Amino acid sequence: MAVNRRRKLVLHWLILLSLLFASEVRADLGAGKAKAKMCAACHGIDGLSKVADAPNLAGNGELYLARQLKAFRSGERKHPQMSVIAAGLNDDDIAVVTAWYSAIKVSVELPQ
Ligand code: HEC
Numbered sequence: 001m002a003v004n005r006r007r008k009l010v011l012h013w014l015i016l017l018s019l020l021f022a023s024e025v026r027a028d029l030g031a032g033k034a035k036a037k038m039c040a041a042c043h044g045i046d047g048l049s050k051v052a053d054a055p056n057l058a059g060n061g062e063l064y065l066a067r068q069l070k071a072f073r074s075g076e077r078k079h080p081q082m083s084v085i086a087a088g089l090n091d092d093d094i095a096v097v098t099a100w101y102s103a104i105k106v107s108v109e110l111p112q
Pocket residue numbers: 035036038039040041042043053054055057065066068069078079081082085097098
């Protein structure tokens with residue numbers, strides 16, 4: 001009886017933790033989408049490039065995107081627009097905005 005009750009308690013905690021985790025992921029994506037508004041003119045809110053010289057961001061790895069933004073921020077990588085934009089992003093901004101762009105699902109069609 002006591003063991004059963006303990007099991008139920010553990011189960012309840014696991015459910016609660018997974019709900020908390022899921023809502024945190026959603027909150028991150030919401031914050032990322034909001035941050036992506038300042039990228040949208042060039043990269044689109046959908047991560048598909050809107051100007052000829054900007055790359056698509058949709059579906060790229062989070063690690064890769066974050067590394068590029070940090071390289072722009074530190075000056076290791078230089079670009080007249082991106083260096084200025086990245087200079088205004090803190091680590092949290094980079095985490096949420098790259099989570100947003102990498103969570104976008106892309107599908108491809110190979111040329112015939
Ligand atoms: C005014 C247009 C513009 C805006 C706004 C802009 N970008 Fe860019 N971004 C560019 C261009 C152009 C490049 C290509 C840089 C190069 O040629 O080296 C680029 C490159 C990047 C790259 C490197 C991608 C790769 O594969 O190398 C990342 C990541 C990126 N931008 C993220 C962002 C994020 C996140 C925002 C918003 C916070 C943003 N950019 C806002 C124009 C823009």
